[in-house]
Amino acid sequence: MLPYNENQERPLAVSDSPQNPLRLYHARTKHAFDAYAEGPGQLDWDAQPAPFRHYPGAPVLELPLAADRFERAYGRLAEQPPAPVPPALESLGALFELSFAISAWKSWGPNRWALRCNPSSGNLHPVEAWALCGGLPGVPDGLHHYDPERHALEHRVLVPPGDATPWLAIALSSVMWREAWKYGERAFRYCQLDVGHALGALAYAAELLGWRLRPLAIGGDELGGLLGLDRETDFPAGRYAYTEREEAEILLVVDAPGLAAPPPSASLRAHHDGAGWLGRPSRIDPAPGYRWPLVDQAAVASRTPESIPVSAPPGKLDEFPPLPPHPTTAGAAQLIRQRRSGQRFDPRQTLPRAAFLRLLDATLPRPRAPFIGQTAPAQVHLLLFVLRVDGLDSGLYLLPRGGAGDQLAATLAARFPDATPVDDCPPHLGLRRLTRASLPELQRLARALNCHQDIAATSAFSLGMLADFTTADGAGYRELLREAGRVGQALYLEAEAAGVRGTGIGCFFDDPVHEVAGLGGERWQSVYHFTVGTPVIDERIESSPPYPQRQQEES
CATH class of the missing domain: 3.40.109 (NADH Oxidase)
Known part of the structure; x- marks a missing residue:
């Protein structure tokens, strides 16, 4: 029902034309079941590049x-405050x-490393x-x-x-x-x-x-x-x-x-x-x-x-209804600072349906964070592997995010003729189930497509971001990847607000993802994956404040 071939050979480059160097780059850097993109054979972690740049002198x-x-409640963040804060040093x-x-700061044995607010x-x-x-x-x-x-x-x-x-x-x-x-x-x-x-x-x-x-x-x-x-x-x-x-x-x-x-x-x-x-x-x-x-x-x-002009985002950013306040009482600064990437997920836990739909709703490109300042129509749409969401069948789903999302849905209809809209779902989401799949089958598929990583299979759901490569030449290629990063940032914070955790996945097998979705040609390309679930915390890793000496001095 959900075919993929682990013996698939690396495809030829999508385009070898010198007029399309970025499409050639993207094709060359795809991972395949039989070969990963070119990279170092081994790493010397003691010789890692400096994580901080300074300017001595x-x-x-x-x-x-x-x-x-x-600080303000995260749930009310989208509401305009009575008086914006005056710009100054503070x-x-x-x-x-x-x-x-x-x-x-995190530490485990002799190793110590910094975590930052931006993933x-x-x-x-x-x-x-x-x-x-x-x-x-x-x-x-x-x-x-x-x-x-x-x-x-x-x-x-x-x-x-x-x-x-x-x-x-x-x-x-x-x-x-x-x-x-x-x-x-x-x-x-x-x-x-x-x-x-x-x-x-x-x-x-x-x-x-x-x-x-x-x-x-x-x-x-x-x-x-x-x-x-x-x-x-x-x-x-x-x-x-x-x-x-x-x-x-x-x-x-x-x-x-x-x-x-x-x-x-x-x-x-x-x-x-x-x-x-x-x-x-x-x-x-x-x-x-x-x-x-x-x-x-x-x-x-x-x-x-x-001197290229930057145009204002088109109307799609304004066509979705406002995102309703989040029910969490946590503060926005608190959630931003506690954001982490989940390393392991508990497969015994499920995600409430309402929390799942809210997570998806927050990824729609409204004129608010994290999409404020985006300069292109929505080009990224979500292919969802729903594993453990209350009230939803396990299976493959699609969330169009405006733009050419309806064209993607029409393309996928050839592969999934029985696709149906999800019942009792906010109409503006346009969420549709492409096909049901048993949980064991879907787990195997999600794990295999994401470089055999368990985090894609033990979570509540994982997803691939399918991008429209119509405008992927020149600076448009950067815009497309940046939009995927913005979507990931929305998922990170919304997961924290829901009491779960997200993890971005950069390692996935590109063309096998397209094969599962029934996508051919070069228009639709998977550019980023993500997963959300209930984290398993490693208690062996110790945590300490970011700036302990300064926080003592300023308290």
Whole structure:
């Protein structure tokens, strides 16, 4: 009923045309039952790339740990607060604290590692964050790198204060080698998923403060120059240059009371160069054992061109009814900081139907966190493996998320002619059951398709995100993967609010997923998987506060 072939050979590339380098990249980096995408044969964890980048020599401004002062119930987060928080040092600290800061330290025996509010593939964290501002109370004018290890700003450029209206922008960049070190050629995919999660985390933190984020139209090379990522003195060419380079990703303006739009990027760059650059970037990996040129090639091919206009999201983002308040009494900051990736799930536990439908509802692209600032129609739709949800048959389901979701449903109808809408389901969800399957059969299938990982089979449900590759050329490829990351961020927080836990899955067998769904050709591609269930907590792993010394001092 649900066919797949574990002996399937690796398919030929979807497209070998030089006009479609990203489709070639995507095809080449697929996992198959008989072969995984190219990656390192083994890992030396003692030689892992540095998880934190610093700028020694740059002045440092510690940010206050202020998020609890702005706490609001997660269930009411979508409601506009009576008065948005004024932008200043304290509120900027809260924005970073709930998006990129360390949420806890974990230890097991001699090993100790940091967890952060924004999730990342393999906990490798390629994404770096930056603040650009002028006239912000308590923050010097200029360009600042956010240091999550100290919850501080490192001043890369300081310019004389002006008398213009205050403004604030947040930029993101990626140290792609942090992912490539472990995942090889597939790393560019994971970096963009991480950027999507980061954008979602920023959107939730901004919503807690009553702020809004919107992307600015700026080319990738231009943004790299604005952040100083093209400075040869800081990032010299050489044998290992690829380990140190950062890829400029996106620039977001903060809309809040009393803030104006930033000055033009050319004017900012002139101010930066005129004022002088402070500090030098620390090394990420001085002695890598591998190199994956395809990752850099994908970055260049998908880079936003200069001066491309960023259009407003189309009407689909406004066509869904408002997401109702969540019944949880937990605070938004509390849930953001306690978010974890589940490592094991209890197969004896089920998920209430109402919680399941609420989780799905939160993934629809409304003009609120985590989708605020999304610049494209919904391109990602959910192929669900429903295993243990009260009141629902185990089987394969589809959740179209607007956009071309109805076209995907029509395509799947050929494979599943008996597909039916789910009874007593909110009509705007459009959830439909494609086919029933016994729990043992579905468990075997979910486990096999997700690189034989139990977390996809012991959970309440798992899913694959099917993306419409119609616009997957150029910068559209990044947008598509980022949207999948945003969906994952919604699932993470909604799972925490429901008292369960989520886990993103980057390792799956691409074309076997398409075979199960009856999808041929290159239009619909699985780009990210996810699973949600009742976690089994490993009590051997100890947890400690993120900034213990500072929290004692500020308490």
